Amino acid sequence: MKVLAIAPLPGPAWDELTDVELEPDWPPASPRPGVEVVALPNKRVDDDVLDLLPDLRLVANFAVGYDQVDVAACRTRGVAVTNTPHVLDAATADLAFGLILAARRRIVEGDSCVRDGQWDCHWSDGPMLGREVSGTTLGIVGMGRIGGAVARRAQGFDMRVIHHNRSSGIPLDDLLREADVVSIHAPLTAETEGLLSRERLGLLRDGATLVNTARGGLVDEDALVEELASGRISAGLDVFVHEPHVPERLRGLPNVVLTPHLGSATVETRAAMTRIVVDNILALERGEPLLTPVEA
Numbered sequence: 323m324k325v326l327a328i329a330p331l332p333g334p335a336w337d338e339l340t341d342v343e344l345e346p347d348w349p350p351a352s353p354r355p356g357v358e359v360v361a362l363p364n365k366r367v368d369d370d371v372l373d374l375l376p377d378l379r380l381v382a383n384f385a386v387g388y389d390q391v392d393v394a395a396c397r398t399r400g401v402a403v404t405n406t407p408h409v410l411d412a413a414t415a416d417l418a419f420g421l422i423l424a425a426r427r428r429i430v431e432g433d434s435c436v437r438d439g440q441w442d443c444h445w446s447d448g449p450m451l452g453r454e455v456s457g458t459t460l461g462i463v464g465m466g467r468i469g470g471a472v473a474r475r476a477q478g479f480d481m482r483v484i485h486h487n488r489s490s491g492i493p494l495d496d497l498l499r500e501a502d503v504v505s506i507h508a509p510l511t512a513e514t515e516g517l518l519s520r521e522r523l524g525l526l527r528d529g530a531t532l533v534n535t536a537r538g539g540l541v542d543e544d545a546l547v548e549e550l551a552s553g554r555i556s557a558g559l560d561v562f563v564h565e566p567h568v569p570e571r572l573r574g575l576p577n578v579v580l581t582p583h584l585g586s587a588t589v590e591t592r593a594a595m596t597r598i599v600v601d602n603i604l605a606l607e608r609g610e611p612l613l614t615p616v617e618a
Contacts, residue, residue, distance in 0.1 A: 323607045325359045326350075326375075331384060335600040338505030343417065350374050357498045364583070368392040372399055380535050380606050382599045385586070386410060387537060389510040403616040404602040408467065409534025409594040414473035414585035418505050418538070422460075425531045426503070426577045431576055437573045453502070453529055453556075456480050461501030463517070464508030464536065465491060472505055474517055480502040498525040503533065510537035520545035531556045538562040541571065550575050560585055 343357070349371045357375050360367065363384040372378065379434040381391055383405045396403050424430055428450055435443040435450075453526060456479045459542045462469045465485040473483045484500060485491040485610060494517070504526065508514050518541040520533075526532065526549070534541055547569060549555050558579040562568050565583060574580060584594060602612050 323358050323603065324356050325361055325603060326354060326357045327361045328363075328422050329365075331361060331592075331596040331599060332589070333596035335354065335593070335597040339603065340611065359603050361603070362391055366390045367396070369395050372396065372401065380404065380603065380612075382602050383616070384584060384595055384599055387509060387540075389537060391616075393599045393616055397519060400611060402606070404599075406595040406612055408597045409598065410586035410591045411471045413433040413588045414468050414535055417560060417581070417585050418533055419475045419585075420469075420470050420581055421533045421535070421560065422503055422505065422579070423455060424529060424532070425556045425558040425577070430487045430579050453531070455503070458482070458502035459484060459500055461485065462506045463494065463499040463504060463506045463540075463581055466507060468535075469505070469507035472507065476545075495522065495525055498522055499527065501530065502527070503531045505533040505535045506540055508536055508540060510539050516542055517537050518546075523549050526555050527590055528554050529538050529556075531558065533558040535560040538565065543572075547572050547575070550578050553577065567615075 323341060325339055326345055327342060328346050329344060330336050348365045353374045353376065358377055359380045359382055360375065360378065361382040361384060366380050367390070369392065377380055378401050381403045382403060383391060383403060386405050388403060388405050391403055393403050407452060431450060431579050435441065439575050458481055460476045460481045460483050462473055462483065462485040467489050469485065476483050484497055486494045486497045508517065517541070520542050523542065523545050532555060543563045546557065550557055556577040562581055568580060573580065586595060598614060602614060605612050610611045
């Protein structure tokens, strides 16, 4: 069974596949007949891509989120889609909490001062004062597995936790008004795109911190840049609207910590994700049920 990937996936499970072709540029420049599986991290798969892969049977998505895959188009052509749920909850929650700490305590700015040999640089415009984490209110948008893992970590910091889900918690607008820290963990769908609009970002209290390790499209990125530029709030962002593009103006702001979609980027988690991808491919090859089919 021929598998097409942009690069080898991390972990020993990848070596169990015997017929792999690498295509570092995505989408392929020309049709690729004979390819039955694509194993991809957050790459677009739509009708145009599917036209290039006439024998495709499976899109093995190397991620939990699959908003970049046109699942309906795949289903119409008889192509299955799988993802890698459950194994990256802890790693993503750890990163979210790391961004909370980094943004509120200005850790990256302090690191830059030391690296530049400017130990006292934080006194040039007054002391480099951050904001407390312990004893504050954490608002979680999307209390699923990852949101729940963040909530458990918050207990160790004596944080009061509130949340908003479609079917539980408090109204989103109330959460944004009450929280000192807002951490986003909702899926990106047609209903949630732009969920944190310009108007809703304006509800954040002065000194609040917004953390997003879910999907960039959940937030009005232009409005967020304006809020950050005003100095009214801070942020920690692992995801962006048009990855890998990050707006230049955003990159120039000191009160935002930026990471390149590292939520699942640990040795252990990425190996576990590869294990799921490979097991789905092997199940397809053996004619067995897929382990983690996307049903949306």
